[in-house]
Amino acid sequence: MLSASDRVVLLQHDGLKSLTGKTGLAMLRHRPGPIVAVVDPSQAGGSLRAITGIEREVPVVGSLEEALPFGPEVAVIGLAPSGGRLPDPLRRDALVALQRGLNLASGLHTRLADDGELRAACWDDRWIWDLRREPEQLQVAQARASALLCHRLLTVGTDMAVGKMSACLELLKAARARSLPCQFVGTGQAGILIEGGGVALDAVRVDYAAGAVEAAVIEAAECLPAHGLVLVEGQGSLCHPGSSATLPLLRGAQPTALLLVHRADQSTIERLPAIPLPPLSELVALTEGLARLARPADAPSPRVCAVALNTARLDATAARSAVEALSQDLALPCTDPVRWGGAPLLEAVLQSEAN
Template sequence: MYLTADSRIALLMHEGTQSNMGKTGLSMLRYSSSPIVAVVDYQTAGRSLQELTGIPKAIPVVESVAAALAYHPTVLAIGIAPSGGKLPDPWFQELEQAVQSGLSLVNGLHTPLAQHPALAPHLGPNQWIWDVRQEPPGLTVGTGQASQLPCQRVLAVGTDMAVGKMSTILELNRAAQGRGLKSKVIATGQTNLMLGDDGVALDAVRVDYASGAVESAVLRYGHDYDYLFIEGQGSLLNPASTATLPLLRGSQPTHLILCHRAGQTHIANCPHVPIPPLPQVVDLYEQVSRAGGAFAGSKVVAIALNTGHLSQAEAAQALQEAQTATGLPCTDPFRHGVDLLLNAILAYPI
């Protein structure tokens, strides 16, 4: 574990506080158990974090890593994912400044930095660079053994990428533990790993071993917990996504929660690809989980609808329409909490 309760994090968020590029950082701002002492974003420096993001925390937004040093961070975490996975030169120079100033570095990008010649030579004692996206050693192919576990395995699936799968899983686990249930999150992406949950950075794993990597993480905890909440990735509908099928096969889920952004009719990065009506998407995921009877399969028990872009009245209408269309419980985890989703899971024991 690199990050602890004593870590003081400066979050590199250039151009990310109000865009999908900053999804990792925004999740850290919501869920990190380590204190975040400054947000670095030259575009929004000096503005209120709560007004920018809706996250009710009084964390200063500053223009540079140099300015963030005044808040005595011990770690710089990269909270953005620029197109192509590489930081522009001026932003990389801020990583150099952070390391030379004694900060450790959390890197969620695809490009490894731990051995970078501009960074590694400047590391001092007790200073480190954590490349989060790494393939674990010793992986094998999947075997479907997770289906034999006694625990309930809840997987979030989606109609597209970035529709709320991780947040839904984190909120469900928090609610389950609040009810005294023995539950755990299985992380499958860099953000969740940076938050401290165990698992695997699935997009760093060679495709032949992807389902085996998920299976290994699930088997590691499946006998010690009653509920495993497994972070979803990608979508069966998105032509760029390769993660969803290995998640279904590796985790052998007992329950599915379908996540969708209200009103979205096409894949965000592929506008020529339509999103089918929700009942058809529900049927798709259930059929793929069964694979024609090769596996026990799983049921979509509820819909998590992302309505953050809608007014209260519009959101209420969207929730009602989704519930009517699918016949399933439907809620927005951020507006209304996840009790309705958790109740649906508990009402459908396997």
């Protein structure tokens, strides 16, 4: 429901300098459409660049009322608060946004359209978009995406929140720069809000998860020629004990190539340090083995064609060294696409498809 041209105001209360604001921060980094203001009372009047390091000029204001002169059309909840419940200051600004005739978009598990006060405040010709809803008319996956002629890349990560979405979006940017027909399938709230479509995988019942991915990939591929590319945002990790997302993505997308995403110098699950990560070479082999299953006999087996390395915690010199070392260790192309662009990874994907 969110179009690329919609003028967005981010409701980012106390989230510009916190991981709870990761949805809004991702939109600030990657959304190509206009973001006219950010509401964060704790940072009001500050420079977005100085606060976040994001190279984008957007005013930071203290309330929704202060954002109105910038002409927003859609208020987007940029937080992912614990438990999915809106903090009172943010809820008040969401209510004001609806009362003033704005649309409202949210990726929270809590459905704002089910809130009587918010629903009553929404104008008749406006909308509340709770994107974390299970799609209608779900089917069990049947490997139908394997019949698509276009290329399909799935990002797979060594952990949660290592940059799978960012890697996809940098590849999308690189594809657009070279006029390669390309579509992005978002599978989490930030990716869907940034590009305007996809499937919220964690809102789908497990038996239908692969089918929901399958349907989204097929829909994305409808407008693509045979040499086009569908980029499927990965979720979770095979290495994480709390994640079950990778298998339905593999089954539903039927990828023709895989991109491994890893954080430099990480050796354990970030929030569960007692759980070690396997050697990356072993993880590559395991992922490729799983990807070979549940495919038609004549469908080629996807390979990990490159590595996107998240070097955000390293300086430039250390980042270069980490990229070179990992590339040599795995004998695969490697770069940090956020730091240096996605063109080398896109080239690796296209080369793998040509072989």
